[in-house]
Amino acid sequence: MTDSNPESPDARTPSNFLRDQIAEDVRTKKYGDAVVQTRFPPEPNGYLHIGHAKAICINFGLADEFGGKTNLRFDDTNPEKEETEYVESIKQDVRWLGFEWDRLCYASDYFGRLYEWALELVKAGKAYVDDLTADEIRRHRGTLTEPGTDSPYRTRTVEENLDLFMRMKQGEFPDGSRVLRAKIDMASPNLNMRDPVMYRILHATHHRTGGEWCIYPMYDYAHGQSDSIERVTHSMCTLEFADHQPLYKWYIAQLGIFPSEQIEFDRLNLTYTLLSKRKLLQLVQEKRVNGWDDPRMPTLSGLRRRGFTPEAIRAFCAQIGASRTNGTTDVEMLEHFQRDDLNRRASRAMAVLHPLKVVIDNYPAGQEEFVDVANNPEDPSAGTRQVPFSRELFIEHDDFREVPPPKYYRLSPGKEVRLRNAYFVTAKSVVKDAEGNVVEVHCTYDPASRGGNSPDGRKVKSTMHWVSAAHAIPAEIRLYDKLFTKADPYDLEEGQDVLSNLNPNSIEILTGAKLEPSLANAKLEGRFQFERVGYFCLDPDSAPGKLVFNRTLALKDTWAKIEKKAGA
């Protein structure tokens, strides 16, 4: 069921500026005969989300197109936020998406080399130890419109800097007491160039190096050099790092090392979706969702549990491409690619979410028979199965109206409809409860219409799904809706937090659903279309005798649209 080819068969790959740039560099042999080398550099401080999927597809996909290689590199320079749990989940998610890295790397692998290089810069008079507090450094940095001012420690001698920096490493000083800074230009219009901090003192346990280090490199000092060490030719990152490029280049130039180059592209934004790791972490910590893999989360683990497939996500990423414009992609685009994928491969089954009992008055009591049903009309090779039919059935409550509105084609008194793959039935009478609700519909069936066609050529306007009451198996069904009520979750009233736009009805749990018996054998990896209802998959919460299904997506619903329009 899984496809190792990143490109789905008919996915187009429109040209984009990243591909063009790489093609150009290969053509002009910018890096000689070196292969195209990319990297996907997540910080292990949270779970990967759909936005990362775009970055993964770009980095792995493009390298692959040019016969190059991609490293998975953990950008683990901040021990206070990073955990092994995240490392493991990230590896799992990258593989699940369908990609295999060339080398598994960690920025922390380079701590020794980074330190040596820092020593080199100190000796060259290009870095200095600053005793200013964080607050003082901030004040000296100046503002967007005013230049910064030199730290009084900027003119320390090389010897003193060397001594202090080595002692920082030895652990002689407390957290925050000193930093190592690059000596560049406090008047630069680019704030990143105003003597950026290279190292800070952090007496923290690192998820990989443990207590070995008490000074840690900053992102800017670590990232480019890590790229360079790995001989990354195209270091693709998101737009907000564009301002860092001069610094990225500066370190590499001062050190005279392999000239990796950074190229920025736009971050993915989706309507009705939050894609900030920090905010996602908050949802998890405050238990607004049930963990990182809650099916409502835009994380890859959440999408996976929800029933999304790597193929669909890759096709989506291929379609949205990459550019340098900030925009927001309609989440419907993602949903489209998921429906498209599932429509082709999901096994069909019949399941009634809100059961309404139907009795076929002229069908012999105690009799049962099996009808032949296609497992997937889109794919004849999927074969057929036998589904039990009997006198008492369940149909969807919505599929019967005692007083049908205009254009309602389904069952109503006197109307004949088709029970899918079974028989034509005509509603004759109803049974109501004390409140006047319809609780049972009595029908007659036409024995000659077995299989779903009448020999006399009679047509019906509607086909409905059903399950045999005696054979049905119960299940819990979890329906999901958007996590946020607004297309832009950041569309807020004064003083409000994004979480105030959380959709209170993003999950609905149905406990009375009735499924056709074949679903008892559903596997966790299975993908199903409950006909006329939507796409579903088994949730890991399922236990023997207790099935739990997640709705991945509903089927497109023309009738709902008609009804909505009529109501509006």
Added chain:
RNA sequence: UGGGCGAUCGUUCAAUGGCAGGACAAUGCCCUUUGGAGGCAUUUGUCCAGGUUCGAAUCCUGGUCGCCCAGCCA
């Protein structure tokens, strides 16, 4: 009010000085044993003002609007 980046159908991505096109969405019709899927058709766009050119979405100038940057986060 400094610097960087950007602006093409409602959304997203193409068109790389030569007929503005695809996908999503929307609308209508056809088809249908899923009101699903599929097919056909339709609607809507080059931010503004100048300039260069036989010819400009593309190049130039000036505006306008949007995003990013003042962590010892990444």
